[in-house]
Amino acid sequence: MTVRQFRNRRPARDGITVVSLGTAALLALTACTSTRSDTADAADNGGGSAKAITIGTTDQVSSLDPAGSWDAGSGTIEGEVYATLLAAPNGSSDVSPDLAASIKLSAPKEYTVTLKPGLKFANGHDLTSSDVKFSFDRQLRIADENGPSSLLYDLAAVAAPDPATVVFTLKSANDTLFPQVLSTSAGLIADEQVFPADKVLDDSAIIAGKPWEGPYTIDSYQKNSLVSFSANSVYRGSLGKPKNAQVRLKYYTDASNLKLDVQQGGVDVVYRTLTVTDLQDLSGKKGITVHTGSGNGIRFIVFNFKTQPYGSATKEADPAKALAVRQAVADTVDRAQLADQVYKNTFEPLYSSVPDGITGATDSFTSRYGDKKGGADPAAAKQRLSAAGVTTPVTLNLQYNTDHYGSSSSDEYALVKTQLEASGLFKVNLQSTEWAQYGKDRVADLYPLYQLGWYADYLDADDYLASFYSANSWVNNGYQDAAVTSLIHQEETATDPAKRTALIEQVQDKVAAAVPLLPLLQGSTAIVTRADVTGVPDKLDSSYQFRWAELTKK
Amino acid sequence: MRIVTALVDIDPQDTAGPAGPAGRLLGSGLVRYLVARFLLIFPTVFVLVSVVFFLMRATGDPITTAFGDRLTPEQLHAKLHQAGYDKPLLTQYLSYLRSVATGNFGRTATDNEAVSHVLRTYGAATLELAGYALLVAIVVGVPLGMVAARYRDRGPDATLRLLAILGYAMPVFFVGLLLKLVFAVWLGWLPVSGRAGTGVQLELQNQTSTTGIYLVDALRSGDGSAVADVLRHAVLPSLALGLLVAGVLLRLVRTNLIGTLSADYVEAARSRGVRTGRLVSRHAMRPALIPIVTVLGLQIAGLLGGAVLTETTFEWKGLGYELAHYLTVRDFSAVQGIVALFAVVVAVTNFLVDVVAALIDPRVRY
Numbered sequence: 001m002t003v004r005q006f007r008n009r010r011p012a013r014d015g016i017t018v019v020s021l022g023t024a025a026l027l028a029l030t031a032c033t034s035t036r037s038d039t040a041d042a043a044d045n046g047g048g049s050a051k052a053i054t055i056g057t058t059d060q061v062s063s064l065d066p067a068g069s070w071d072a073g074s075g076t077i078e079g080e081v082y083a084t085l086l087a088a089p090n091g092s093s094d095v096s097p098d099l100a101a102s103i104k105l106s107a108p109k110e111y112t113v114t115l116k117p118g119l120k121f122a123n124g125h126d127l128t129s130s131d132v133k134f135s136f137d138r139q140l141r142i143a144d145e146n147g148p149s150s151l152l153y154d155l156a157a158v159a160a161p162d163p164a165t166v167v168f169t170l171k172s173a174n175d176t177l178f179p180q181v182l183s184t185s186a187g188l189i190a191d192e193q194v195f196p197a198d199k200v201l202d203d204s205a206i207i208a209g210k211p212w213e214g215p216y217t218i219d220s221y222q223k224n225s226l227v228s229f230s231a232n233s234v235y236r237g238s239l240g241k242p243k244n245a246q247v248r249l250k251y252y253t254d255a256s257n258l259k260l261d262v263q264q265g266g267v268d269v270v271y272r273t274l275t276v277t278d279l280q281d282l283s284g285k286k287g288i289t290v291h292t293g294s295g296n297g298i299r300f301i302v303f304n305f306k307t308q309p310y311g312s313a314t315k316e317a318d319p320a321k322a323l324a325v326r327q328a329v330a331d332t333v334d335r336a337q338l339a340d341q342v343y344k345n346t347f348e349p350l351y352s353s354v355p356d357g358i359t360g361a362t363d364s365f366t367s368r369y370g371d372k373k374g375g376a377d378p379a380a381a382k383q384r385l386s387a388a389g390v391t392t393p394v395t396l397n398l399q400y401n402t403d404h405y406g407s408s409s410s411d412e413y414a415l416v417k418t419q420l421e422a423s424g425l426f427k428v429n430l431q432s433t434e435w436a437q438y439g440k441d442r443v444a445d446l447y448p449l450y451q452l453g454w455y456a457d458y459l460d461a462d463d464y465l466a467s468f469y470s471a472n473s474w475v476n477n478g479y480q481d482a483a484v485t486s487l488i489h490q491e492e493t494a495t496d497p498a499k500r501t502a503l504i505e506q507v508q509d510k511v512a513a514a515v516p517l518l519p520l521l522q523g524s525t526a527i528v529t530r531a532d533v534t535g536v537p538d539k540l541d542s543s544y545q546f547r548w549a550e551l552t553k554k
Numbered sequence: 555m556r557i558v559t560a561l562v563d564i565d566p567q568d569t570a571g572p573a574g575p576a577g578r579l580l581g582s583g584l585v586r587y588l589v590a591r592f593l594l595i596f597p598t599v600f601v602l603v604s605v606v607f608f609l610m611r612a613t614g615d616p617i618t619t620a621f622g623d624r625l626t627p628e629q630l631h632a633k634l635h636q637a638g639y640d641k642p643l644l645t646q647y648l649s650y651l652r653s654v655a656t657g658n659f660g661r662t663a664t665d666n667e668a669v670s671h672v673l674r675t676y677g678a679a680t681l682e683l684a685g686y687a688l689l690v691a692i693v694v695g696v697p698l699g700m701v702a703a704r705y706r707d708r709g710p711d712a713t714l715r716l717l718a719i720l721g722y723a724m725p726v727f728f729v730g731l732l733l734k735l736v737f738a739v740w741l742g743w744l745p746v747s748g749r750a751g752t753g754v755q756l757e758l759q760n761q762t763s764t765t766g767i768y769l770v771d772a773l774r775s776g777d778g779s780a781v782a783d784v785l786r787h788a789v790l791p792s793l794a795l796g797l798l799v800a801g802v803l804l805r806l807v808r809t810n811l812i813g814t815l816s817a818d819y820v821e822a823a824r825s826r827g828v829r830t831g832r833l834v835s836r837h838a839m840r841p842a843l844i845p846i847v848t849v850l851g852l853q854i855a856g857l858l859g860g861a862v863l864t865e866t867t868f869e870w871k872g873l874g875y876e877l878a879h880y881l882t883v884r885d886f887s888a889v890q891g892i893v894a895l896f897a898v899v900v901a902v903t904n905f906l907v908d909v910v911a912a913l914i915d916p917r918v919r920y
Contacts, residue, residue: 054752060879062665145629200666223665225871226755248752253879257747257869260739264746440618 051553052228052246053533056258056267060224060251062146064207066188067139068200070148072272072455073224075185077249080229080548082188083214083237085113085132085166086179090550093358093459093543095183098238099127099213103182105495108173109156113166113182120234121191122217123210129160134192136168144200151186151457154178174493176500180458189213215242215549224251229548242549243535262288262528268553269536270528271546276408279526280344287531292346293540295524296355296456298464299347299405301329301398301416302517305478307448309394312478324388326515329396330369331381332423333416335520342411347523349374352508353464355522357542360461360504364512365519378423385425393427396420399442400451404435409451416520443476452517459543461504462492469511479516584912591908595901602897603654606890607647615639616663616886650890659891664883669891672876677895678766679749679872683795683865684857686788688850690796691803696846698800699807704834706812714804721801726860730794730867737790745787747869754783791868795860799853806849810842817841844914851907855900 059073066078087098097103099119106112119127136158139149154175159167170178181187191211195201207221215237216229227249231242250267252258259278261267263285274282283290303326306313310322335349348356351363351374363374370377385392400413413430420426433441442450452475456463467474469481470488487507494500511517524540535550617633634640638649653660659669702714721729738746745751749768750758757780758764758771765771769788772780814820815838823837824830861874869875873892880888 068666145633202666220756220759222755222759223667226752226759228756248756250748250752252747252869253866253875254747254869260734260746264738264742266746266748266752 051244052248053244053551053553054248054250054267055269055271056250056252056261057272058252058255058258059272063200064203065200066185066190067142067147068144069146070185078185078188080216081212081214081218084183084187086182087238088183088459090545091543095179103179109170111168111178115164116236119236122212122232122234125191125193127213128163129166131189131192132166133158133160135190138190138197139186141198148184148186151181151184172493174495176495177460177462177492180460184458215239226250239549243552247548268530268533272525276343276346279346282528289529291527291536291538291540293524294348294356294522294542295540296542297523298350298355299453299521300517300519302450302452302475302477304445304448306445321388321390324384324390325394328381328385328425330365330515330518332376332378332420334376334419338412338415339521342408342415346526347521350519350522353468353519354461354508355542358459358461360501362505362508364508368512381423381425392425395427396449397429398449399447400432401435401438402432405453465507468517477516484510587912588909591905595905598901599897603894606893607650610886610889611643616884654894660887662885662888664885669887672888673891673895676873676876680861680874682767683791683861683870683872686792687795687857690792691799695800695803696807699804700811700834702808703811704830718801718804721797726794726798727863727867729797730864733790733794744790748787749870750787751783754780791864791870795857795864798860806846807842810845811838814838814841848907848911851904854903858896
């Protein structure tokens with residue numbers, strides 16, 4: 001061995017030793033160091049005030065452009081940094097002026113909106129009627145497939161006769177729903193000096209342009225990772241000055257990480273979405289509050305009128321027998337058991353397409369099916385099938401999905417199968433398909449019975465009726481009833497609230513008799529808060545909207 | 555220049571070329587070997603990119619997947635036409651290859667981000683995690699391999715071999731969950747997830763210029779508590795990923811050391827009365843390390859694969875995390891871009907390993 005070789009080798013050996021010892025010491029030190037823990041972060045001043053509230057979510061943002069997104073993740077941010085002319089205050093499903101000072105039906109097909117004086121964007125630009133016209137024209141012009149422009153189906157034209165006045169011309173006369181539409185994500189106001197008129201703008205350009213007129217502005221943005229917000233000093237909407245100065249929105253993929261972080265204090269609030277098991281576990285923890293309630297999200301089974309047993313496209317097509325099968329299923333399903341056993345009562349039984357709490361909601365299924373009190377009655381189902389001449393057991397091919405409505409769907413539909421088969425009247429073939437394929441298959445009439453869910457675009461019964469039972473139904477299951485279509489059109493244009501409510505109830509009664517879809521459950525998005533956070537009601541109702549401006553942290 | 559110097563030092567006969575220094579350089583075995591290995595990068599990347607392209611297409615086009623149930627057939631056709639998905643598969647493939655060759659990976663279908671932006675934004679995070687994991691692998695695997703070789707077939711050796719088998723046999727996400735359960739949930743010593751605490755992340759995010767490697771950014775900020783916070787967040791994911799490779803290294807070091815410890819020159823040293831510890835550290839370790847360099851290069855692919863699961867388990871927002879997300883939503887452009895980058899990294903790393911191995915051991919030049 002030469003001296004040179006020895007010298008070459010020695011540093012290598014010593015290097016490994018030094019690196020080993022150094023790294024081991026570093027790991028040990030960092031493991032034992034308690035500086036800047038996530039818990040401390042919740043209260044530190046690293047980039048925020050001492051009372052900054054950290055909200056954790058598993059939602060993802062697709063785009064910050066109001067014309068380019070219509071999903072929950074994007075909507076959460078958009079609802080805080082942009083504003084609408086009208087909005088529903090918490091506790092009410094009826095809209096009232098937000099950026100607007102007033103709204104009036106100035107002609108049968110014309111709404112005139114007057115803006116509040118002195119409206120501005122966070123970048124200093126004036127917010128005038130020209131921006132409002134620009135925003136609506138832009139939505140319709142871009143009509144992005146990911147955007148909410150379809151909500152503006154009845155909008156014919158927008159005019160801005162003076163800086164404080166906007167005139168909306170509609171296609172239908174007396175469209176009482178249009179004020180509700182103005183409160184949706186299709187009605188978010190965009191700064192015409194920042195957004196292009198004919199295409200969706202990149203997030204980075206939006207952040208740089210600061211076109212915020214909502215309660216908060218974005219200070220720092222790392223997409224689907226961490227976003228920080230501060231109160232917008234130029235906001236003039238109905239919520240007033242936010243009760244907290246700073247909010248951080250932290251994104252998670254794994255709900256269990258989110259659950260652990262709220263337990264350890266890494267986040268103060270969880271908004272969308274923990275599993276039922278996690279919620280149940282957290283509800284027993286000291287210092288954690290789980291807020292649940294009726295909510296406006298609904299779950300139901302759709303009957304395809306062509307391919308269900310005795311459906312119009314089957315060999316044994318028979319409308320009377322098909323109806324008897326649908327009604328017998330309605331008699332047999334036990335919703336309370338589903339809510340309790342599968343969702344630990346984070347969901348509630350649903351007896352109409354319109355969830356409880358929305359103006360006009362009526363439990364049309366309760367008095368008509370089962371034990372007439374909301375419970376199941378297999379004997380009634382047997383009698384109904386027998387009277388219609390249906391041979392039992394009836395085979396039901398029932399589809400559900402696990403990657404869109406949550407993993408609990410497997411348990412939910414296993415229990416539905418158990419309930420139906422326990423009656424001895426049905427033989428259920430249960431199948432699940434991934435959402436990407438599910439969406440295509442269901443509109444191709446491949447599923448005789450299938451699971452669907454729905455969250456409201458705006459808190460009005462019409463959003464739960466027209467979407468399912470009108471001529472341009474989203475469900476598209478082959479159900480068509482001229483009387484129902486007519487009633488829906490009447491309620492959409494009724495100016496007398498009492499008359500409109502009566503019409504909405506009539507629609508619910510008629511569709512409950514025909515059972516084109518079977519309502520099962522209604523539920524809210526549970527909100528979890530740590531003990532030092534207030535501003536979320538203990539019990540959420542269907543009209544509650546999660547707004548950060550209401551949150552405070554001790 | 556250093557390579558040439560090394561070449562002259564190690565293999566002087568290669569300097570006897572026919573056409574001066576340049577000719578001698580090109581004619582040398584080392585250069586021919588390295589050029590050949592370098593050129594291998596291109597077919598490797600080409601094959602990987604092609605396989606991913608065709609496998610993704612085998613499941614249908616992304617437009618129909620994303621919007622099939624929301625658009626009318628006419629709208630769907632228009633969108634397919636606009637994106638070029640109505641063209642023959644071969645045409646699409648050639649077009650994609652042309653774009654990739656010019657560094658254009660397109661835009662993500664789901665959120666309309668430039669794929670190159672995604673690669674830049676999240677690549678640094680994966681690089682940082684892979685660096686930590688490699689460090690853990692070396693720090694844990696090499697010394698323990700030396701210990702196992704020294705106590706061959708005795709208690710410590712058997713225990714360490716068992717641990718090594720467990721290390722690379724257990725799925726990385728399982729190790730991650732186990733570590734998280736013990737050190738984050740039960741003991742509460744370390745954070746559950748993320749690359750830094752919320753405050754530190756915002757602080758680093760708001761710096762005027764960032765590298766994306768949090769440790770570097772934290773060091774540049776001069777904030778000691780931020781550095782500690784970044785390191786605390788790195789401990790569990792680094793261990794989860796690093797222990798996977800550490801198990802492989804441990805066994806490799808042990809086997810190679812045992813081999814070199816029985817070599818004649820080591821026996822001669824032993825007969826001169828050199829103690830076992832000194833034999834291992836001074837006489838047997840260097841030859842045993844040569845194959846380890848090669849294996850470490852191969853483990854880069856394993857690290858990138860493991861990063862997908864580790865990053866997801868610990869909410870470590872790097873390319874692995876993004877790949878898992880884009881696979882879920884079947885975003886072809888993003889998946890293809892990320893896999894292409896992984897392919898380039900693996901191919902280039904293996905080339906560099908070949909370079910290092912050739913410099914260390916002249917026998918690999920063929």
